[in-house]
Amino acid sequence: MKIGEIARLTGLKVETVRFYEAEGLIGAPIRSGGNYRVYNGSHLDRLSFIKRSRDLGFTLDQVRDLLRLADDPRGSCAEVDAIAAVHIHEIDRKLADLAALRTEIVQWGATCDATTIADCRIIDALSNAG
Template identity: 55%
Template sequence: MVALTIGKLAAATGTKVETVRYYERAGLIAAPARTEGNYRSYRPEDLERLRFIRRTRDLGFSLDEVRALLAMAEQRDRDCGTVDEIATRHLDEIDRKIADLTALRRELAGAIASCAGGTVAECRILEAFTPATGRTG
């Protein structure tokens, strides 16, 4: 068995050491064995688990979603319908975010397009960012 230090585990997955510790505290990674010198000693399975966690986090899954996916991944004979539900909900959330960002982009592009130069006092971009106060003139 090849044991990994926390530094080697972190480097192998592109994860910061503090993030590995955080995942341990959050219960996503089991507390590793300790060496005689009290250093963490990770197993190859921990490396694969951390790679899974990193990939799901890179895809934007929440810690709770990652935790649920990890639990299901350990039940190899289980129906994958729940995994599909989690992934579909996450995809729907991504689609909502894309729609929100598209609307924000359209609004900002419109403000930029309305710029005719001139002084800051006449700036249409800054005017677009100023909330209406209900006052006139």
């Protein structure tokens, strides 16, 4: 399949497929007589794995490590567990940050009894956030 088709099937942009190829995350596809990239099922599987991993928030380096580990099915999954644990810790940190942000914005709204923008507590808090 050509790059446009594999991009469509994986939900990636053509430029992203090229980027992953340049980064060595997928093997270089063969070239057709017209010099088009020709991808196969293994490219599709690998790109789908990358897309799903990225959608779940894994960094590019983590994806690279996960792919390396996935390439050795007899290897220990302890490294995969370690990568997942680091990612879970980062998710938990982000959730705590979002909860704190939500609390702050709710408090702004709860203390705002202004009727005009000039007296609005939320606008004032955002203006003085620096």
